[in-house]
Amino acid sequence: MPENGPLSRAVLEGPDIHRALTRIAHEILERTKGAGDVVLLGIPTRGATLAQRLGGRIEQFEGVKIPVGSIDITMYRDDLRLRPARPLGRTELPSDGIDGKVVVLVDDVLFSGRTVRAALDALNDLGRPTAVQLATLVDRGHRELPIRADYVGKNLPTAKSEKVKVFLQETDGRDAVLLIKEEAR
Amino acid sequence: MNRHLISAGDLGKDDALLILDTAEELARVSERSIKKLPTLRGRTVVNLFFEDSTRTRISFEAAAKRLSADVINFSAKGSSVSKGESLKDTALTLEAMGADAVVIRHSASGAPHRLATWVRGSVLNAGDGTHEHPTQALLDAFSMRRRLGGLEGRKVTIVGDVLHSRVARSNVLLLGTLGAEVTLVAPPTLLPVSVGSWPCEVSYDLDAVLPKSDVVMMLRVQKERMNAAYFPSEREYSRRYGLDRDRFAKMPDDAIVMHPGPMNRGMEIAAEVADSPRSTIVEQVANGVTIRMAVLYLLLGGETA
Known part of the structure; x- marks a missing residue:
């Protein structure tokens, strides 16, 4: 469970996350004119959960069931050699694949942009979408690559030394986004 | 690691x-x-x-x-x-x-x-x-887990030339670690002296072990190593330790058959057993x-x- 000491501060609570996802779902519907060709691909672990939620939200609003999957980027990371080999997440593509679709990548936090770069490489090996867009619950800045999000839940100004941690009901038992000062670790 | x-x-x-x-x-x-x-x-x-x-x-x-x-x-x-x-x-x-x-x-x-x-x-x-041969044991464990769902408490029988088999030794060690119960079945001449200290059971009677096996793994009779009259004839070995149709019928309905390959069809395993849908040989x-x-x-x- 998250530590709620003086060094960590909740920047988004459950209802805020709910509203942010609702807005992103509407924006996706608007920008893709009804989400006809859209495939949502979440980046494990929490991006995949968020993609499921967005898919549910879109179905609820428009009555269209859009394909939702996940894309693990571990094998495509550029920092693999800096740490011991890590366990792999799940890549699960919808049965129709991603060729000719509009893929919306979903992640919890957009930071350096390196995860998204890895996801773009992974996508390249999986098929050829007509377009790739990016949705993120939190954009905390400090990009190291020319990458930006198309849909943002919350723009969060942070210091580079701070940590942003996302908790979701499905994996962590509650919904929250915490901003943690470096000393907290 | x-x-x-x-x-x-x-x-x-x-x-x-x-x-x-x-x-x-x-x-x-x-x-x-x-x-x-x-x-x-x-x-x-x-x-x-x-x-x-x-x-x-x-x-x-x-x-x-x-x-x-x-x-x-x-x-x-x-x-x-x-x-x-x-x-x-x-x-x-x-x-x-x-x-x-x-x-x-x-x-x-x-x-x-x-x-x-x-x-x-x-x-x-x-x-x-x-x-x-540790990667063989890992791929065997992986094949078992994919077919059976899990290895904890599963009964695995390994049959054949255990004495010369690196596959058997690696499997005994790994499957033990993963919680499966291994029984080795072989003629006494084809078991290593140290087998008593291995984390497994030993039997000389295949027919008694088959009905309670979830997995039956047949080892290849390594003809290139059969230089000391370990058994009287191939025919006798095949009769006593080969997996033929009748023995296959004694296995539980959901039990699987494995073989590390290359196999001697008709010797340690009958062709129709090797080609049955319950054989994992190609998957392996x-x-x-x-x-x-x-x-x-x-x-x-x-x-x-």
Whole structure:
């Protein structure tokens, strides 16, 4: 469970996350004119959960069931050699694949942009979408690559030394986004 | 995880499960149209084979290539080894070429262990003498888990030439770690003296063990090693220890049949048993590539000391 000491501060609570996802779902519907060709691909672990939620939200609003999957980027990371080999997440593509679709990548936090770069490489090996867009619950800045999000839940100004941690009901038992000062670790 | 993979006994339960879980995700790569990952770009894997083995070598080669590693194949025939070079000098040569991993198959038990003291890269044992073949045990465990769902408490019977079988020894160690109950069935002449200290049961009566087995693994009768009259005739061996149609019928309905290959049809296993839907023999080959990818990724994919 998250530590709620003086060094960590909740920047988004459950209802805020709910509203942010609702807005992103509407924006996706608007920008893709009804989400006809859209495939949502979440980046494990929490991006995949968020993609499921967005898919549910879109179905609820428009009555269209859009394909939702996940894309693990571990094998495509550029920092693999800096740490011991890590366990792999799940890549699960919808049965129709991603060729000719509009893929919306979903992640919890957009930071350096390196995860998204890895996801773009992974996508390249999986098929050829007509377009790739990016949705993120939190954009905390400090990009190291020319990458930006198309849909943002919350723009969060942070210091580079701070940590942003996302908790979701499905994996962590509650919904929250915490901003943690470096000393907290 | 250890830097080397020399014995299945070196793997703790967490390590073994991590390899199986990694393989489970990597199995999906084999199903896509681009079966390649960039993970080991710039790493060099040397296949050092002092003994003939086409299937293990190409399996390791396919695994390394799917992870984008460079593969150098070194077989003893027609190489410096046939000119009398020692294992140590060969190792130092590979070291100088910058091998990140050496996959070694050798007729002498313990050769990979020695090699590991001479090279800086990872050493993967692809079969040493009558000692061990850990990636075979891992792929067998992976194949069982995919068919049966889990290994805890499962009854695995390994039948045949245990004495000369590195596959049997590695399987006993690994399956024990994973919580399966192993029974070895063989003629007394084909069991090693030390078998009493292995974490498994021993039986001489196949028919008694079959009805309570979830997995029956048949070992190849290694004709090249049958030099001391271990059994009276092939016909008698086949009668007593071969898996024919009648014995197959005694197995539980959901039990599976495995064989590490290459098999002698009609000898240790009847053709119709080998080709039955409950046989995993072909799957084992595909799973071999997957499990070797997982091992190479976990040994070489991260930071290396």
